[in-house]
Amino acid sequence: AQSVSQHNHHVILSEAASLELGCNYSYGGTVNLFWYVQYPGQHLQLLLKYFSGDPLVKGIKGFEAEFIKSKFSFNLRKPSVQWSDTAEYFCAVTSYNNNDMRFGAGTRLTVKP
């Protein structure tokens, strides 16, 4: 089965700083990749997803992620974070032929005003 690792447990940034959250997956076949965000006390919301095509994926709220197949990576980026981006971010992967979604351990992002 596939697995996901997120390198950063807790990231603290000041407003307007640039963000990059690391995500690597382990799976030998074709995968679908996702980033979800969980605001404090809320449910998971989809930020962006990659199924095929352009490896640079743009999502909501100014987030983007780049799929680098050779590195098994799908890092999340945002050029300028806001205080409202404070949340938990989860990378997730499914194989192309099933929806058995595996999540990384999550990265808590704290943005200081």
Next chain:
Amino acid sequence: DTAVSQTPKYLVTQMGNDKSIKCEQNLGHDTMYWYKQDSKKFLKIMFSYNNKELIINETVPNRFSPKSPDKAHLNLHINSLELGDSAVYFCASSQGVSGNTIYFGEGSWLTVV
């Protein structure tokens, strides 16, 4: 309208009790899931149903029994609750079993005392 709705949102109960969490989705999806998020925010799939048939059954104590009366509902019944069952339980749904986005409910916070 809430796409994936769960009830109750908060549940505090004593050890040894039996409790149920209900989930309904109005997205017309044919696949539903239960995920568990522990105190460290780690998300793990528990069950998945496609057209009322169980397709994913992770290593979960048999005190947990999902029931899907129809495609739009997937309820989770837990017998003989233990302290370690305290977690947030997320219901989710998708169309098909592969290659589609999974939509999450708002979570049910279960506390066992």
